[in-house]
Amino acid sequence: MDQRHPLPTLRWGATTHTGRRRSVNEDAFHAERGVYFVADGMGGHEAGARASATAVAVLCSIGEAENASEDDLYAVVSDAHRAVSRIATQPGRNAGTTMSGAVVVRRDGVPSWLIANVGDSRTYRFYEGKLAQVTTDHSLVQEMLAAGEVSPEEARTYARRHVITRALGGMVEPEPDCWYLPIVPGERLMICSDGLTEEVSADVIARVLRDQPHPQLAADQLVNSALLAGGRDNITVLVVDVARPPGVARPAISGVAAAGDMVHHGRESSARTA
Numbered sequence: 001m002d003q004r005h006p007l008p009t010l011r012w013g014a015t016t017h018t019g020r021r022r023s024v025n026e027d028a029f030h031a032e033r034g035v036y037f038v039a040d041g042m043g044g045h046e047a048g049a050r051a052s053a054t055a056v057a058v059l060c061s062i063g064e065a066e067n068a069s070e071d072d073l074y075a076v077v078s079d080a081h082r083a084v085s086r087i088a089t090q091p092g093r094n095a096g097t098t099m100s101g102a103v104v105v106r107r108d109g110v111p112s113w114l115i116a117n118v119g120d121s122r123t124y125r126f127y128e129g130k131l132a133q134v135t136t137d138h139s140l141v142q143e144m145l146a147a148g149e150v151s152p153e154e155a156r157t158y159a160r161r162h163v164i165t166r167a168l169g170g171m172v173e174p175e176p177d178c179w180y181l182p183i184v185p186g187e188r189l190m191i192c193s194d195g196l197t198e199e200v201s202a203d204v205i206a207r208v209l210r211d212q213p214h215p216q217l218a219a220d221q222l223v224n225s226a227l228l229a230g231g232r233d234n235i236t237v238l239v240v241d242v243a244r245p246p247g248v249a250r251p252a253i254s255g256v257a258a259a260g261d262m263v264h265h266g267r268e269s270s271a272r273t274a
Helices: 047-062 070-085 140-146 152-157 202-211 215-228
Strands: 010-017 027-032 035-042 099-107 110-118 122-127 130-133 177-182 188-192 235-242 261-264
Touching: 010 027, 010 215, 027 047, 027 235, 035 047, 035 188, 035 235, 047 070, 047 099, 070 099, 070 110, 070 177, 099 122, 099 177, 099 188, 110 122, 122 202, 130 202, 140 152, 188 202, 188 215, 202 215, 215 235
Parallel strands: none
Antiparallel strands: 010 235, 027 035, 035 099, 099 110, 110 177, 122 130, 122 188, 177 261, 188 235
């Protein structure tokens, strides 16, 4: 007898924008049923754009995500790193990119998000009006926050906040951090580059996700909010909604992000400026 739960109905929308101060959009994203990734490239000229586009093209090759495991995700992240490392750049610089994203899988028959990140692109979970950051930035300022060396307020304006400690590309292969989270009917997942979170507060993000019912319009509104706040970087936002079938009660979860299991904590690579 098949004990598997049915996969949820999903809706999604995504928007990317070069911003007000950049001439090239070095972000990229991929969105199709069950496979969602955002990447934020770096490397100068168009190398960053090639790096992010290369990464998402490889990452989405994970195939039938329903049957994927964390080992499959580690493998495509490793493949993406090697592909980005082969991109030619100007002397003295390496192409690189962050990545964050989620695939829909079954864990012990239960539909779940398998979430991963490398760098400072983020994945958030929004449920019942509460926004929680699932991923943890791989950045110098995040390490300082964890050590109590700066406050959250100081971190937002810290001069070296763009220095990341893991990236795809370069000499050292980084390992992703990965989480399993059971999929909850009625929740939203948001994946973004730091062009959003550098400009828009968590309170504003939560308000938009609460008030804008359509995922594409929510993504559009969040990007516009970042542009109005300055748009100093490329901005990419991907929003995925999980439908709540009629008659299904609102499940209670203890902590919006705490219901997940971290299954792998990767090692740091060399510091890079995003």
